[in-house]
Amino acid sequence: MERVNSLLSVRDLTLRFGGVTALDSVSFDVDRGELFAVIGPNGAGKTSIFNCLNGVYRPQQGSITLDGRSLLGRPPAAVAAMGVARTFQNLGLFGHLTLVENLMLGRHHLMRTGFFAGMFWWGRAKREEITHRAAVEEIIELLELEPYRKMPAGMLPYGVAKRAELGRALAMEPRLLLLDEPVAGMNLEETEDTARYLLEVRRELGLAMILVEHDMSLVMDLADRVLALDFGVAIATGKPSEIQDDPQVVEAYLGGAR
Ligand SMILES: Nc1ncnc2c1ncn2[C@@H]1O[C@H](COP(=O)(O)OP(=O)(O)OP(=O)(O)O)[C@@H](O)[C@H]1O
Numbered sequence: 001m002e003r004v005n006s007l008l009s010v011r012d013l014t015l016r017f018g019g020v021t022a023l024d025s026v027s028f029d030v031d032r033g034e035l036f037a038v039i040g041p042n043g044a045g046k047t048s049i050f051n052c053l054n055g056v057y058r059p060q061q062g063s064i065t066l067d068g069r070s071l072l073g074r075p076p077a078a079v080a081a082m083g084v085a086r087t088f089q090n091l092g093l094f095g096h097l098t099l100v101e102n103l104m105l106g107r108h109h110l111m112r113t114g115f116f117a118g119m120f121w122w123g124r125a126k127r128e129e130i131t132h133r134a135a136v137e138e139i140i141e142l143l144e145l146e147p148y149r150k151m152p153a154g155m156l157p158y159g160v161a162k163r164a165e166l167g168r169a170l171a172m173e174p175r176l177l178l179l180d181e182p183v184a185g186m187n188l189e190e191t192e193d194t195a196r197y198l199l200e201v202r203r204e205l206g207l208a209m210i211l212v213e214h215d216m217s218l219v220m221d222l223a224d225r226v227l228a229l230d231f232g233v234a235i236a237t238g239k240p241s242e243i244q245d246d247p248q249v250v251e252a253y254l255g256g257a258r
Helices: 046-053 076-081 099-106 115-120 122-142 158-171 188-205 216-222 240-244 247-257
Strands: 006-017 020-031 035-039 061-066 084-087 176-180 208-212 225-230 233-238
Touching: 006 046, 006 208, 020 035, 020 046, 020 061, 020 208, 020 225, 035 046, 035 216, 046 176, 046 208, 076 084, 084 158, 099 122, 099 158, 122 158, 122 188, 158 176, 158 188, 188 208, 188 216, 216 240, 225 240, 225 247, 233 240, 233 247
Parallel strands: 020 233, 035 208, 035 225, 084 176, 176 208
Antiparallel strands: 006 020, 006 061, 225 233
């Protein structure tokens, strides 16, 4: 059934690698401002969904639309320019650049004046730079990254670097943010901090987010709705409380543990 407030619509998505069906006719919607989680045991197809959404993989069948416009067949840079940003399990920051510079790079596709044009249109480039700096500073404030502004990203403590990575994705001003295991490798305190920042981002920016995460308590705390996958098949979609007690979901996880 079509959802009234749907931003992303995925229908019958099927992705195969040789004999392996990584995604088997998966359908779901993500609403505007919604925090949507994708869960499932190892190899269930979570990363494959992200890779289809951002143009890295080309599914054999199905459709993906963002606000009615198809994302299929577009290269990752074009999908990003349409407003889909992604954070990575392994950090995607440039280690030798400062945090501010990394965030400025996140805005690159929004900049109209290139380097050489900037030499001739100095005034315009300067004004543009000021606008972009202001946007980056707002993100730094939102994520409480002020103390680290000038630090090379490679020197940031792990939890802070993950937050900076979130900041880089936000700097793109996305309409949909894909979060790939945002608390992987974090201790309890860092995990709780991340949850707080994600809720803050949603509250302040009203951004739609898809979260792929193994930490089930985080998913249950944060997500509005959850999609559970098993062997590439969508076995359940619903509120966290509904998913938690779903017999197929319980079996998928216990089956994996056995
Ligand atoms: N590039 C690829 N080539 C071949 N098979 C792949 C490729 N990417 C994924 N697969 C297969 O597709 C299936 C789904 O993998 P995927 O990485 O999407 O699962 P996942 O749920 O993200 O797993 P994990 O939780 O371990 O990260 C697996 O069987 C995997 O081996």
